[in-house]
Amino acid sequence: MSEELYNSVPLFDKYEGIKNKCNVEIDDEKIDLCDPSIFGDVCNDKHFYRKCLIADKYLTYIEDEEGSRNIKEACKYFSYWAYKEMIMDKKYSYSVSTLHENINKISNFNICKKYVENISTETFLNIDNLYKLYQNFKEILNGDEPFNCDKAKKCVEFYKTFEGTCYLDSDDPFCIGLKKFREAYNKTMKSAQKCEEYKILQELQKRPEKSANTIATAAITAISFASIMTYKFTPLGSWVRHRLSGNKNMINKLEKEFKASQNSSKIQDMEYRVPYNSS
Template sequence: MSEELYNSVPSFNTYEGIKDDCSAGINDGMLNSCDKLTLREACNDNNFYRNYLIAEKYLNHFKAMGNSPYVEYACKYFSYWVYKEMLKDNQYGYSVSELRDIIMRRKDVNTCNDYVENISTQIYLNIKKLIDLHNNFMEVLGGTNSFDLNKAEKLFNFYNGLINTCYLNSDDSFCNGIETIRNGYNETLIKATDCAPYNFLQPFQKRPEKSANTIATAAITAISFASIMTYKFTPLGSWVRYRLSGNKNLRNKLEKEFNVSQNSSELQDMEYRVPYNSS
């Protein structure tokens, strides 16, 4: 997925208007012309085929524009809309790129070659959040008296619900999309005192750094774990197994004896005095 998919969300309202224009003139009589060799069982779904015809007209609308920036954003919206209206339930098994290829072959519409995006459920949900954030921004700007304070509060709260999903200077495309809208909002409303305290959206939090103590603790834990796993292969491990195999009641005494032996120079020669135990 390209980063431009999320960055293009603020332009979606424009392309949605073009898509709505493309729906004009599509009537019920046209729904009987579905090519069953191409769309198979999807031809039995009038709503699917109606949207397919809209998609044909939409791509044909941008056919003459080549690879202009307008086409790129138009294709990003196309990808989102096709997934939302035709593929979200995955009823017929198509992807966005597959449907675009079908239209290209049937109508000789060579558009969106490099710009079409195959949308997943998570990407779709992220786009919806960005659309809601942007639409709230537009509603704030549409207030009758300068800016709409109630709408600003609504956007402020919505943004705060997203802020903990990202970190400052993140390379995540979704987070960058949020930041693009946040920057536009702040630049527009920073001087709008009638919207205070909702005229400034806080930046993302910094990514937490691991402290030196945390790293040291992790290292000690790893070393201790390794010691526990390997002690049984040492002379000391043989001695412990031997003492424990004889009598389980010696466990408590063993700890005391071992503490005493730690301070004795005899511990250095222990491996030569440990009885052999083949078990």
């Protein structure tokens, strides 16, 4: 399901607008009507319960507009927003799905059940960074002047912070999201009559290959060190000296064998660690 979450990010801005409208329309008198049988101690936290009412109004709005909106994308935004505003600080032991279930009980309806998604901290940080990229891109286009170069610079520099965390051949959802953002950015900025140095986002680099020789050298170093320590400082020293007699080139032979094997060994680095940018 996470792949669908990443695919929905370009449209988050539209649903954030709906959420903001719901925030303005909240009747604060309803905060005192919190049902303890549903929310328990949350009823004593008016700030948190107000967010529950915003979520309830947002889901109600989606249900009323179901025929004219993409419900899946609207629900994916709900998952992101609920985690960010009500779950990330871990004040209460909610997951997105359990929080969604309780909020649905406020107005007694059931929407987004198929699409709501529990989010890990890592996924949230990736989604949040990707969303910030699209927000920065929007600022370039919707500023006081079209194609604002200062804002284009900000967007390009932010994109560059992810260099080295994703690669061209990656199937990681976040990296695929970065690739799609780059394509959308370059297609739009192509028509800009200025900001030449910021019109193109470079594609992700190919994954660097680790040399098997690096691994072999490390192994040989460890073996050599262990041999020296055993030879000099253990009761087995005399036995080792006897066994090595007439075979002083054993380590050199071992090194040659490791080097000979490097052509048949391939090491691929599969780690993705995406930095979180708070602004």
